[in-house]
Amino acid sequence: MTAAAATARETAEEYVRAWLARDAEKALSFIADDVVCEAPGGHIEGVEGYRQFLAPFVAGLTGGRLLDVLVSDDTHAATLYKVDVPFAKDFRGMEYLTVKDGRITEVVSVFDLSPVIAAGAYPQG
Numbered sequence: 001m002t003a004a005a006a007t008a009r010e011t012a013e014e015y016v017r018a019w020l021a022r023d024a025e026k027a028l029s030f031i032a033d034d035v036v037c038e039a040p041g042g043h044i045e046g047v048e049g050y051r052q053f054l055a056p057f058v059a060g061l062t063g064g065r066l067l068d069v070l071v072s073d074d075t076h077a078a079t080l081y082k083v084d085v086p087f088a089k090d091f092r093g094m095e096y097l098t099v100k101d102g103r104i105t106e107v108v109s110v111f112d113l114s115p116v117i118a119a120g121a122y123p124q125g
Contacts, residue, residue, distance in 0.1 A: 007099065008071055008074060008077045008099040011097075012069050012078075013069045015027055015079075016079045016095075019057075020066060020083070024054055024055040024058040027058065028047060031104050032100070033047050034105070036106050037049075038107070039108075040111060063084035064084060065082055065083075066079065067092075075098055076096065080092075081093055081094070091111070091112075092111070093110060
């Protein structure tokens with residue numbers, strides 16, 4: 001594994017461990033100012049938009065763990081996680097991250113929205 005791939009892995013792992021510990025600000029320290037995110041709820045641009053996506057989720061966590069970090073090349077890593085939130089146990093998801101210079105520039109977040117919608121926890125607007 002190259003040093004750049006180790007950095008992608010380390011950045012991805014530290015980022016997920018931070019939000020799993022309910023520390024949104026630490027997690028956001030790994031996010032580039034111009035981050036772009038595709039999530040089940042839509043397209044997000046910029047670190048402030050990402051904060052609005054991440055912070056409420058992190059605040060609602062009641063538990064969770066990182067299942068794996070997979071590295072595909074020098075700048076990409078996928079994280080697999082399982083979390084508990086008030087409306088769902090073993091809520092699973094993954095993020096495909098692009099990492100450049102130790103900062104996450106792109107996020108593809110994949111999770112099933114149906115338990116969120118069923119619990120009325122999905123913001124309507």
